[in-house]
Amino acid sequence: MDSKVWLGADLIFDIDADHIPGCEGSSINVCLGKCLDYDELGTCKECGGDYVEITHITIECLERAKEHLINLIDVLVSDFGFPKSKVKVYFSGHRGFHVHVECEGKWLKLDSSERREIVDYIKGEGADVSILNLSIRKKGRGRKKAIVEVPPRVIDGGWRRRIAKEILNLGIIEGELIDFIKGVKLLTRKPEYPPLDYSELIRGLGIAIDEKVTIDTKRLIRLPNSINGKAGFKVVSIDIDKLSDFILDHTLSPFHNYLMKVYIPFSFPQIRVIDVDIKGVKGEKLVLPGSVAMYLALKGLAYILDIS
Numbered sequence: 001m002d003s004k005v006w007l008g009a010d011l012i013f014d015i016d017a018d019h020i021p022g023c024e025g026s027s028i029n030v031c032l033g034k035c036l037d038y039d040e041l042g043t044c045k046e047c048g049g050d051y052v053e054i055t056h057i058t059i060e061c062l063e064r065a066k067e068h069l070i071n072l073i074d075v076l077v078s079d080f081g082f083p084k085s086k087v088k089v090y091f092s093g094h095r096g097f098h099v100h101v102e103c104e105g106k107w108l109k110l111d112s113s114e115r116r117e118i119v120d121y122i123k124g125e126g127a128d129v130s131i132l133n134l135s136i137r138k139k140g141r142g143r144k145k146a147i148v149e150v151p152p153r154v155i156d157g158g159w160r161r162r163i164a165k166e167i168l169n170l171g172i173i174e175g176e177l178i179d180f181i182k183g184v185k186l187l188t189r190k191p192e193y194p195p196l197d198y199s200e201l202i203r204g205l206g207i208a209i210d211e212k213v214t215i216d217t218k219r220l221i222r223l224p225n226s227i228n229g230k231a232g233f234k235v236v237s238i239d240i241d242k243l244s245d246f247i248l249d250h251t252l253s254p255f256h257n258y259l260m261k262v263y264i265p266f267s268f269p270q271i272r273v274i275d276v277d278i279k280g281v282k283g284e285k286l287v288l289p290g291s292v293a294m295y296l297a298l299k300g301l302a303y304i305l306d307i308s
Helices: 059-078 112-123 158-170 176-182 198-205 211-215 240-245 290-298
Strands: 011-016 027-031 051-055 087-091 096-101 135-137 147-149 236-238 259-263 268-273 276-280 285-289 303-307
Touching: 011 059, 011 112, 011 211, 027 268, 059 087, 059 096, 059 240, 087 240, 112 211, 158 176, 158 198, 236 240, 259 290, 268 290, 276 285, 276 290, 285 290, 290 303
Parallel strands: none
Antiparallel strands: 011 096, 027 051, 087 096, 087 236, 135 147, 259 285, 259 303, 268 276
């Protein structure tokens, strides 16, 4: 053991849906005591506060996580220069996605502080408008010299590229300025466009990666094709060119070909598991697709009685 040395570590990124703005704390409160019914907000008046919190990721939040995933791949390829062949993407089997960058040379030897710098760049931590270098000096002499603010272009790279893409997506500019931002034409006159809050744009473009996963050079990550014990779905590879096509469906569960009879031990508010809407009624017995039944069982919301 004494002769073993650390050889390096690939870059690993983790995007969890419950870390996405608007999806924080994705969960349901399940009443362990008496509960006749839940209201539209998922609360039970009869419960008396005897709740347990169960993590449950909605399809909508998983889609938001996918948007962050697509943006992350764009940054890794366009800003860091990693070839797509070295970037592997996986559904984590539960809350989101894992990205493995197969590294070589100096990238493999990055320590935690250097990986922290990568995290800060991707998330936009500490980023300032000054990094966009928006002001340019026009040609001229004396008073004819002037400072003009122009928007960044997609061909500029880095945060300027990311901001330029977002300006185009917002659809708030028109005319020759569009071609300028796209990098296909130069400006022929002073640009006129609505005022932009670049600080807000930077905050909005930060990608919600779990920094602890990336900076830890010894962290274990779920193996592809293993089963996530928190939801019952497989960790599967996703084609990097077809990320937008990924959807959570029954085939991601190795139990999808089965029907399972379950017992509901506690009442719980209505949730959607894949494409099945379920509202738990204490003491009820249901027959459900195996993928849904296993999900409920692993969440502690059902007991499996029979499999067919």
